[in-house]
Amino acid sequence: xxxxxxxxxxxxxxxxxxxFKRHVLEAFPVGACxxxxxxxxxxxxGALSFSDFIGPAGVAASIVIVxxxxxxxxxxxxxxxxxxxxxxxxxxxxxMIAAVTVCVSGKAVSWWDDYNFWATDVKSLFYLDGFAGxxxxxxxxxxxxxxxxxxxxxxxxxxxxxxxxxxxxFAGYYFxxxxxxxxxxxxxxxxxxxxxxxxxxxxxxxxxVAEVFWCDGCCAxxxxxxxxxxxxxxxxxxxxxxxxxxxxxxxxxxxxxxxxKNTGFMWAAFGLLFDYGYHFLVHKTENTKPQxxxxxxxxxxxxxxxxxxxxxSWLAFCxxxxxxxxxxxxxxxxxxxxxxxxxxxxxxxxxxxxxxxIWPLHRWKTIAVDLSPLCLYLLILLFVFLLCRxxxxxxxxxxxxxxFLAVSGGVFYSINLISHxxxxxxxxxxxEPYGMVSxxxxxxxxxxxxxxxxxxxxxxxxxxxVLGAVLCxxxxxxxxxxxxxxxxxxxxxxxxxxxLEERTELVDKKAEVFLEAVGAGERKSLGRVLYxxxxxxxxxxxxxxVNFEAAPVSVMYGNVDxxxxxxxxxxxxxxxxxxGFLYAxxxxxxxKQIFEALMNGEAFEYGCLYQVMxxxxxxxxxxxAE
Numbered sequence: 001x002x003x004x005x006x007x008x009x010x011x012x013x014x015x016x017x018x019x020f021k022r023h024v025l026e027a028f029p030v031g032a033c034x035x036x037x038x039x040x041x042x043x044x045x046g047a048l049s050f051s052d053f054i055g056p057a058g059v060a061a062s063i064v065i066v067x068x069x070x071x072x073x074x075x076x077x078x079x080x081x082x083x084x085x086x087x088x089x090x091x092x093x094x095x096m097i098a099a100v101t102v103c104v105s106g107k108a109v110s111w112w113d114d115y116n117f118w119a120t121d122v123k124s125l126f127y128l129d130g131f132a133g134x135x136x137x138x139x140x141x142x143x144x145x146x147x148x149x150x151x152x153x154x155x156x157x158x159x160x161x162x163x164x165x166x167x168x169x170f171a172g173y174y175f176x177x178x179x180x181x182x183x184x185x186x187x188x189x190x191x192x193x194x195x196x197x198x199x200x201x202x203x204x205x206x207x208x209v210a211e212v213f214w215c216d217g218c219c220a221x222x223x224x225x226x227x228x229x230x231x232x233x234x235x236x237x238x239x240x241x242x243x244x245x246x247x248x249x250x251x252x253x254x255x256x257x258x259x260x261k262n263t264g265f266m267w268a269a270f271g272l273l274f275d276y277g278y279h280f281l282v283h284k285t286e287n288t289k290p291q292x293x294x295x296x297x298x299x300x301x302x303x304x305x306x307x308x309x310x311x312x313s314w315l316a317f318c319x320x321x322x323x324x325x326x327x328x329x330x331x332x333x334x335x336x337x338x339x340x341x342x343x344x345x346x347x348x349x350x351x352x353x354x355x356x357x358i359w360p361l362h363r364w365k366t367i368a369v370d371l372s373p374l375c376l377y378l379l380i381l382l383f384v385f386l387l388c389r390x391x392x393x394x395x396x397x398x399x400x401x402x403x404f405l406a407v408s409g410g411v412f413y414s415i416n417l418i419s420h421x422x423x424x425x426x427x428x429x430x431x432e433p434y435g436m437v438s439x440x441x442x443x444x445x446x447x448x449x450x451x452x453x454x455x456x457x458x459x460x461x462x463x464x465x466v467l468g469a470v471l472c473x474x475x476x477x478x479x480x481x482x483x484x485x486x487x488x489x490x491x492x493x494x495x496x497x498x499x500l501e502e503r504t505e506l507v508d509k510k511a512e513v514f515l516e517a518v519g520a521g522e523r524k525s526l527g528r529v530l531y532x533x534x535x536x537x538x539x540x541x542x543x544x545x546v547n548f549e550a551a552p553v554s555v556m557y558g559n560v561d562x563x564x565x566x567x568x569x570x571x572x573x574x575x576x577x578x579x580g581f582l583y584a585x586x587x588x589x590x591x592k593q594i595f596e597a598l599m600n601g602e603a604f605e606y607g608c609l610y611q612v613m614x615x616x617x618x619x620x621x622x623x624x625a626e
Contacts, residue, residue, distance in 0.1 A: 001052050002159045008055030009035065011062045014081050020245035024084035025093065025182045029230055032152065032179035033252040037310075039151040040259065044317065046130030048154060049161075089185035092196045093178070096203070100174050101156075103489045105167040110492075110499040111217030115548045117142040118218050119169065122153045124552035126164050127523050134321045135578040136527045138551040143323030146314055148259030149220045152176040164521070173218040174488075180226035181206065183233075187460055187469045202473045204489070208481040210361055210376060210448035211441055215481075215488035224260040225445035227253055228267045229453025235275045236401075236457060238282070247299040250275065254307040259314065262325070266415075267446045268307050270408050275300065281400050322578065345421050347431050352417050355437035361448075363437055368478040373440050373448075377409050380451045392458050392468075405451050412447050416440060506545045510585050515546070517583060517609045518553045525552040529609075530579035532570075534587045535561040562589040567597040571619060574612055582610045582621060595621065 009031060016027035042048050066074055084090060109119040117139040124138035125131070125147075137143045156172030157164065181203050188199055207214060207222055214222040231253040238246060254271060258264040279300065283293055318324065360370035371379070381402055388398030420430050420439065429435035459468040483491075507515070510533075515521075518529050531546075543557045556577035560570075574582060584595070586606045595604040598621045610621035 001055070001161075004055040004059060005051070005155070005159070008058040010085070011058050014084060015062065016245075017084060018077065018080055020242055022241075022245060023089075023183075023186055024087075025089050025186050028093070028182045029180045029227075030249050030252060032176055033227075033256045035155065036148055036151045036176075036256050036259070037252065039155060040147065043125065043130040043147065043151070043154075046128060048125065048129045049158070051155075051158075088188040088191045088196055089182070089199075091191070092185050092188060092200050093182045095196075096178060096200050097175060100178070100204075100489065101168075101171040104170045104174065104492075105165075106496060107167050107170045107492050108496050108499050108503075109166055109169075109548065110495070111213075111219075112544075113219050114217045115544045117145055118149075118220070119166070120548045120551050121145070121147070122150045122157065122169055123164055123548065124525070125150055125154045126157045127521065127552040128525060129523075131317070132321075132525060132552065132554065133527070135580075136525055136554045137321075137323055138525075138554050139547065140528070140554055140556060142325045143321075144262065144315070144318040144325045146220075146259045146261060146264065148256050148261075148264075149173065149176060149218070149223050153218065170218055173214075173223075177207070177214065177223055177226055178203070180223075180230045183230075184456065184460060187465075198473065202476050205480040205482070205485050206452075206476050207449060208362075208485040209371075209452065209476055209479045211445040212362055212481050212484040213438075213442050215484040216492075219442075220261040220264075221442050221445045222449070224257060224264055224267060225449035226453065227257045227260060228271060228446045229450035231257065231271045232274055232450060232454040233457035235271075235278050236454065237461070243295075243299070247303055251303040251306045254303060255310040258307045258311040263443070265307075265311055266412075267450070270412075272300075272304055273408075274404050275303070277400060277404065281396060285394075285396060345425070348420050348425070348436075349417070351431050351433050351436040352420060352440075355433040355440055356413065359433050359437040361437065361441045362481040362484070363434060363441075364483075366479065366481055371479055373413075373437070373444060376448055377413075380405055380409070380448075380455065383455050387455065387458050392462075401454070405454075409447050409451070412444065413440075416443055419443075503545060506542050507549055508542070511542065511546045511549075513607055514583055514585075515549055517607070518550060518555075518581070520550040520553055522552075525554065527580040528554045528556060528578055529581040529583060530556050530558060530574055530577045532558045532560050532573075532582070532584040532587075534585065534591075535559045536588065537585070560584070560587050560591065560594065562587050562591045562594060565594060567594055570594055570598065574619065580612055581624060582612055583608070 012034065013024055013027040013031035016022070016030055017024040020027075038054070039048055039051060042050055066077055069077065109115060114120075120139045121137070121142070131147070132138065139145075152175060153169045153172040156168045156175065160168055184203060185199055188196055207226070211222055211225065213219060231250060234246070234249045234253060254268050257268050257271070279296055282288070283296070288296075356373045358372055360366070361373060361376065362370070384393070384398055384402040384405065387393045388395055388402075393401065416439070420436070424430060424439070430439055456472055459465065459472055462468065514531060518526055529550075531543075538559050540557075543555075547555055556579060558573045558577070570582075584591075584606055587594075592604045592606075598604075598619060600615070600620050600622075602623075604621070605623075609624040611624045613620050613622050
């Protein structure tokens with residue numbers, strides 16, 4: 001089925017390019033977004049594998065359409081497909097996809113946030129073929145995290161449907177990011193191997209100018225940044241673009257943007273503000289006719305409504321299935337005044353200012369230029385001035401773009417500081433500039449990379465701008481983090497054995513027995529299991545690793561103090577966890593007596609999986625027999 005999935009995607013982007021008379025590389029990110037949205041819908045019904053039929057159906061339909069077309073049109077269509085698929089930019093994209101997939105094939109999950117959610121959740125998707133049911137999500141503390149990037153990871157994982165391969169997960173993640181960068185390869189006009197290799201290298205290195213967390217993990221921040229930047233460029237790409245494609249592209253970008261991460265709605269709001277202001281300026285400058293203004297307003301309403309509906313569909317699903325993130329709970333506590341904020345805000349502000357003004361974005365030296373967040377912020381504004389100075393942007397538009405970037409950047413960094421003083425106040429790693437600059441780098445990626453993406457679009461939109469392409473390359477090569485970009489692609493191999501060994505050590509023998517009992521890694525899920533250990537055996541780090549290994553089973557944890565707890569405490573723990581099953585390791589003292597009231601006269605056994613059953617107003621435990 002791999003061939004049909006790939007062929008189906010190629011047919012999709014070729015159809016978009018043919019229909020709207022665009023370069024196939026410009027259709028690439030649109031095709032990626034449509035694929036994500038299709039899989040998102042299928043995941044609600046536990047039918048992700050139904051894409052096995054959609055791919056071949058698309059290929060078959062395209063063959064029928066071509067064969068039924070008049071001879072001359074068929075010849076034109078085939079020539080279009082040949083020209084687009086064999087152009088230097090598309091060939092470079094093909095090679096990059098193949099090379100990245102091979103290079104990261106041995107990559108293993110190593111980053112903390114991946115264990116917490118990004119890898120654990122997609123592993124659940126892989127085994128369940130869709131979203132988990134009520135109280136059954138494999139990463140219970142991050143339940144309302146949107147699944148946009150997870151869809152593309154699943155698509156690549158599905159290329160090996162019988163075995164969960166972590167390398168394919170990373171390949172899917174990088175593919176989605178590259179999809180939004182491929183339009184820049186349009187600058188390649190000839191099949192010059194050196195130019196194509198240089199273009200591929202700079203494309204890979206570009207994100208590492210401002211954000212390097214993507215090099216070790218597969219979180220959504222970089223993807224969100226590239227989608228946001230693509231949206232800004234799509235708004236600016238108005239001249240010569242047919243209306244249906246112009247607005248359709250914006251709509252699908254925003255729909256995927258809000259599905260990338262919880263903060264996606266904020267960047268979607270920034271993007272829409274840019275869009276509204278852009279249209280206002282264009283209408284005023286060009287003295288647009290009233291009927292065109294009216295049509296534009298209707299289109300803007302649609303591209304505002306669609307991401308709202310998309311976000312609403314996910315939030316409604318989360319509410320119905322009781323999926324909530326602990327960070328969301330913290331934000332609610334803060335809003336209701338129920339959160340005790342530590343009294344070291346002054347230290348947090350000091351760390352933020354020092355990190356923002358002085359510290360390099362990459363936290364260590366690059367080979368040439370080390371940019372602090374403030375330096376890059378000011379450089380972005382300087383680049384807008386230079387684009388105006390050398391007539392790449394009209395003066396009024398330059399004022400608008402520069403003003404938007406200046407204000408949106410200032411607003412975001414203010415929000416970022418406030419979040420550290422409130423939601424992240426208890427995370428003491430941000431009291432040091434080293435930790436704070438990491439946060440600024442990661443969460444500021446949409447502004448930094450999105451802004452640079454928009455400026456690169458303006459520089460490269462003139463197809464003859466060889467100088468512009470060279471200047472973009474020089475900037476990337478002088479400021480990027482080569483070490484991290486290399487580690488993402490190949491250097492990780494130096495530590496992958498140690499990573500797997502650490503995973504083995506953390507998941508101890510007791511946990512291995514537990515994993516076998518709950519059927520971890522099978523194409524079904526028991527639902528929610530409460531895993532109890534003795535109070536002397538607390539390890540939230542181990543629990544996070546066990547969660548990853550247990551997926552798609554949802555696991556909650558508890559520690560029992562036999563000297564102070566009774567059966568009512570166990571009942572409360574079960575109800576608070578919304579658990580349908582219970583498993584307990586050996587507890588110190590007379591631990592078994594705590595469970596006697598729940599056993600209906602039977603003896604309780606450690607290391608045994610019990611199903612939680614209702615018994616009048618209480619509950620009882622029944623030994624689970626599969």
